Amino acid sequence: MPELPEVETTCRGIAPHVSGQRIERVILRDTRLRWPVSPEVAGLAGTRIAGVSRRAKYLLMALGHGKLEQGNLIWHLGMSGSMRVAPTGSPAASHEHVEFELSNDQSLKFRDPRRFGALLYCDGDPLQHRLLQPLGPEPLADEFNADYLYRRCRGRSAAIKTFIMNSHIVVGVGNIYASEALYLAGIRPTRAAGRISKARIARLVEAIRATLTAAIAQGGTTLQDFTQVDGKPGYFRQALQVYANKGDCQACGTAIRHLVQGQRSSYYCPACQI
DNA sequence: CCGGACGCCTGTCGGC
DNA sequence: TGCCGACAGGCGTCCG
Numbered sequence: 001m002p003e004l005p006e007v008e009t010t011c012r013g014i015a016p017h018v019s020g021q022r023i024e025r026v027i028l029r030d031t032r033l034r035w036p037v038s039p040e041v042a043g044l045a046g047t048r049i050a051g052v053s054r055r056a057k058y059l060l061m062a063l064g065h066g067k068l069e070q071g072n073l074i075w076h077l078g079m080s081g082s083m084r085v086a087p088t089g090s091p092a093a094s095h096e097h098v099e100f101e102l103s104n105d106q107s108l109k110f111r112d113p114r115r116f117g118a119l120l121y122c123d124g125d126p127l128q129h130r131l132l133q134p135l136g137p138e139p140l141a142d143e144f145n146a147d148y149l150y151r152r153c154r155g156r157s158a159a160i161k162t163f164i165m166n167s168h169i170v171v172g173v174g175n176i177y178a179s180e181a182l183y184l185a186g187i188r189p190t191r192a193a194g195r196i197s198k199a200r201i202a203r204l205v206e207a208i209r210a211t212l213t214a215a216i217a218q219g220g221t222t223l224q225d226f227t228q229v230d231g232k233p234g235y236f237r238q239a240l241q242v243y244a245n246k247g248d249c250q251a252c253g254t255a256i257r258h259l260v261q262g263q264r265s266s267y268y269c270p271a272c273q274i
Numbered sequence: 275c276c277g278g279a280c281g282c283c284t285g286t287c288g289g290c
Numbered sequence: 291t292g293c294c295g296a297c298a299g300g301c302g303t304c305c306g
Contacts, residue, residue, distance in 0.1 A: 002299060034282070034301085057300075079300055080284080095284085114283045116300060131302085158277060167301080174299055223299060224286080262278070265297085 002077040004057060004139065004172025005215035006226050006234060010083050011054040013229030014108060017085040018061070022048045022103040024088075030097040033112065034078060037098065038121035040071070044100075056135050056171035059083075060126050072126040078116030080225040084109050113225060136170045139208050144170055146202035153193040153201060160196060161189035162262045164208065173208060176221055176243045179267045181207040183242045188273045189266040190259070214239065242267040 002010070023044050031037040047070055050062040057076060064070030077083075088107045092099065098110040098119060110119070122129050137143040152169055153160075161182060164173050173181065182189050184207035187200060196204070215221060220234030223244070227233055242249075245256045249269040259266050 006299075032283095076300080078283090079298070081299095112283095113285065114298090116283065156276085162277085165300095176299060221299075226299070263280085264300095 002057060002081060002220070002226055003174030003177050003215075004212055005177070005218075005236065006220035007054055007057045007059055007077060007172075008216050009220040009228055009234060010077070011052055011059055014083055014085060015052045017104070017106055017229070018049050018100075018102060018108055019051050020048065021106075022046065023100050024103055025101040027099040027101070028097070029092070029099075030115070033097065033115050034076070034118045035120065037119045040121035041073070041098075041119060049102075055127060055132055056138070056167060057174075058126075058132060071124075072122045074118070074120040074122050074126055074129060074131070075110070076118040078112060078114060078118070080114040081110065081112040081117035082225060082227050083229060084111070084227065084231055085229050111225075134168055136166075136168050139170050139172050139212055144205065144208075146198060146205050149205055150198045150201045153196065156193040158193055159190050159261055160187060160193045160204075161266055163193040164204070165264075170208070172212065175264050176223075176240070177208070177211050177215065179243045180241060181211045183268060183273060184211060186273055189261060189268050191274075242269065 026042060026044050028037060028042060047063050048065055050065045053060045059075040061073040063072060085106050085108055088101045088105050093111060095113040096109045096111045100108040102108065126132060137148065156163060161178050163169060165178050179189065181204065185200065185204040187196060187204060215236040218234060218236035218239065219228050220226060221236040221240065222233035242256050245267055248255055249272055252269065252271045254269055254271040256267055257270050
């Protein structure tokens with residue numbers, strides 16, 4: 001599910017409720033996520049959550065404060081994960097595998113029906129964790145620009161859509177926003193990454209930025225599972241131009257086409273995207 | 275190194 | 291109505 005905008009929405013949503021709070025009790029209902037929940041998590045009662053941040057599609061929680069560094073939590077929402085904050089003692093929903101009861105009488109609840117998500121404890125710098133270390137630049141950072149992407153595209157025969165979904169190239173661009181950004185940039189998802197002009201790569205960089213920024217402003221996209229921290233859906237779905245669109249292109253009226261690339265659905269306008 | 279496929283899970287939806 | 295296959299926002303791992 002969650003691509004960068006959904007993780008960013010989650011990060012912003014939970015931060016005011018969890019930052020600075022102490023974890024009073026940890027409830028682990030099911031530790032069988034993509035990897036087993038780190039055993040350290042069970043012993044976190046009494047630890048303070050110093051802050052929340054995001055890197056790629058990972059949500060990071062710094063534990064302890066000041067000189068009392070107590071490690072970090074690395075969360076991933078997988079395909080169907082979401083978080084919410086609700087009063088401690090309120091009933092658990094189905095698939096709410098992890099719950100932290102906090103010192104403000106609120107609980108952070110992690111729900112993940114498909115269990116592709118993750119909750120890992122990390123002793124040192126989470127950015128050096130083996131899952132985070134090899135990641136490419138953030139799409140909204142200055143390092144992600146036309147010079148960078150054009151250079152990385154040199155000699156690559158992979159389709160541009162799978163290429164921009166490769167987290168070693170740029171992080172946070174998932175299946176929905178890859179299709180949307182390519183539509184906005186006028187580039188066919190099947191085009192070889194190395195066969196796109198610098199000017200069009202520059203357009204793609206701006207399209208990725210614009211798409212993600214607009215989606216964040218709408219609280220992300222809800223297809224099925226994703227909810228914001230207050231339980232509301234993300235509202236970017238109505239802004240989608242091609243993804244899951246069985247109708248016609250808004251710009252030219254041509255029927256939107258569907259194809260499968262790398263076992264993932266792609267959507268594009270055969271007239272607007274060359 | 276690169277590109278492509280697989281598998282991890284549960285839920286939902288369309289077709290017969 | 292019921293069953294069955296296809297498909298769903300990710301991504302590490304393996305294979306050629």
